[in-house]
Amino acid sequence: MYELSVKNESGDVLNISTSKDYIVYRIDGLTPPNATISTSVNAVDDGSKINNSRLESRNIVIYTTIEGDVEKNRINLYKYFTPKSKVTLMFKNGTRDVTIDGVVELIECDLFTNRQIAQISIICPDPYFRSSESYTESFSDVQSLFSFPFAIAESGIPLSSISTNVRKSIIYTGDVKAGIIIELFSNGTVVNPIIYDVLNKTQMGLNFTMQESDKLIINTNQNQKSITLVRNGVSTNALGYLIPNSSWLALATGDNVFTYDAESGNSYLQITFTTSLLYGGV
Helix, strand or coil: CCCCEECCCCCCEECCCCCCCEEEEEEEEECCCCEEEEECCCCCCCCEEEEEEEECCCCEEEEEEEECCCCHHHHHHHCCCCCCCCCEEEEEECCEEEEEEEEEEEEEEECCCCCCCEEEEEEEEECEEEEEEEEEEECEEEEEEECCCCCCCCCCCEEEEECEEEECEECCCCCCCCCCCEEECCCEEEEEEEEECCCCCEEEECCCEECCCCCEEEECCCCCCCCCCECCCEEEEEEHHECCCCCCCCCCCCEEEEEEEEEEEEHEEEEEECCCCCCCCC
């Protein structure tokens, strides 16, 4: 069993797989898309050399019969699948619960048959399905200091404390490498923070001094790469502070180990990683 829903640009959602007005009988494009592999040959060696490879855009095609009040329900489909409009498809089966963004290429119906069939084509520039749920890992742990018997002195007592870990292991279970949204929050002055990918021996650093309550948001997702400073509620572009030879960190399938440092103020940093799992198919 599966569920297929679509959300249009207005935020309206149609669960087309459970609606009595439609019967979906075929969906193409749910398995991994084709790869384009560029090769070159020379005059003396057998075979060829692979220069590069990449995945093509995903093309999802939905075939559904239109039931009930056929004319009314066909026109209702146009509301959700308007050509050149953006849509989000939500697919769930027994193993995966995922979403994917795309643009409607076409919706075709034969208006003069006894049983009308709609063919809907959606182009997804980013070919990967994303987990519907995002996952957050923090380099800080909150430790409760509340216990019984309970009494409060005049000077007050702490109810919890935050302990910072400078090293974090993250197990990533997606099919392919995924970008991360990294949030750095400062409880004091932090000079030139830097994050290391221990296993891949890469780093991402900023030539920047964070003030108390500053937040830096680093997005390393494909086609979304950005660095934003949030200070006193105002967001500004901080990409220019990225130090040379920095790598846009990502999560690979399996174990990932990260650590961080700063020229000064390391203990003031709180860091969280947020990501979605990426899948080649469902």
